[in-house]
Amino acid sequence: MSTLSVIATPIGNLEDITLRALETLKKSDLVLCEDTRVTKKLFSRHSIASRTLSYHAHSKLSRTEEVIQLLKEGKNIALVSDAGTPGISDPGSELVRHIRESLMTEIAAGTIKIEAIPGPSALTAALSIAGVPCADFIFLGFLPHKKGRQTLFKEIADSERTVVFYESPHRIMKTLEVLGKEEGEKLREGIPDLGAVGQRQSGNTFTKRVTVCRELTKIFEEVVSGTPKEVLDYFNSHPDKVRGEFVVIVSDK
Numbered sequence: 001m002s003t004l005s006v007i008a009t010p011i012g013n014l015e016d017i018t019l020r021a022l023e024t025l026k027k028s029d030l031v032l033c034e035d036t037r038v039t040k041k042l043f044s045r046h047s048i049a050s051r052t053l054s055y056h057a058h059s060k061l062s063r064t065e066e067v068i069q070l071l072k073e074g075k076n077i078a079l080v081s082d083a084g085t086p087g088i089s090d091p092g093s094e095l096v097r098h099i100r101e102s103l104m105t106e107i108a109a110g111t112i113k114i115e116a117i118p119g120p121s122a123l124t125a126a127l128s129i130a131g132v133p134c135a136d137f138i139f140l141g142f143l144p145h146k147k148g149r150q151t152l153f154k155e156i157a158d159s160e161r162t163v164v165f166y167e168s169p170h171r172i173m174k175t176l177e178v179l180g181k182e183e184g185e186k187l188r189e190g191i192p193d194l195g196a197v198g199q200r201q202s203g204n205t206f207t208k209r210v211t212v213c214r215e216l217t218k219i220f221e222e223v224v225s226g227t228p229k230e231v232l233d234y235f236n237s238h239p240d241k242v243r244g245e246f247v248v249i250v251s252d253k
Helices: 019-027 036-045 061-072 092-102 104-109 122-130 149-158 172-188 228-237
Strands: 002-007 030-033 052-054 077-079 112-117 137-142 162-167 209-214 222-226 246-251
Touching: 002 019, 002 061, 002 092, 019 112, 030 036, 036 052, 061 077, 061 092, 077 092, 092 104, 092 112, 104 112, 122 162, 122 209, 122 222, 122 246, 149 172, 172 209, 172 228, 172 246, 209 228, 222 228
Parallel strands: 002 077, 002 112, 030 052, 030 077, 137 162
Antiparallel strands: 162 246, 209 222, 209 246
16 A cells, blocks of 8 residues: 655644654655755754655646656655645645545555644644634635735624634734724724623724734744734834744634
């Protein structure tokens, strides 16, 4: 049996990797990486010498066909992203889909296997320390840069569920500004108080709380929470902290 192992890797701290993940990486004939330079830092830390090959959003279909052929030949292949769990807001999901479609017969016969080796995820890490309602939530990944972005912000402001998405340092300030504007529109429309914590304005209460998690699992891990304006003011006062990747959580409490 040949295996495609979808392996979660650290989102910051290189010690955050499972024993099973390390063993699988060491035994793999080939490790597909979003960026081989990033993955080799992990390999160096844990003495892994497996061969690597880049597989990212701009990889040609021929690269996918090469991977499929290697699986047919009985090779064991690992798939990793730069950080976290492959397939969650990265191109890994496309590769898995192509393999499932192309090797459907082999997978059903048990000669080829696709296995999950779970571990770190920025999504679950952020929710675990945010202290917000998350019995059910909506995950949006990275928001689109242009098309549909404004519509999504309106949906986020109107959602009764906790909403989680990723944001880059280049857009985090603008995102917080827009969230504040959407919240202001809701207040002007007279939407009733949902019991959220926040400051009062014109006799109403902010219905949404924004929690921003940054530098997760790293030395300067930080969680900033409050109304959209409070969080925006914080980062305006600390411009040196507008760096790294951000997990943004919008909730009713």
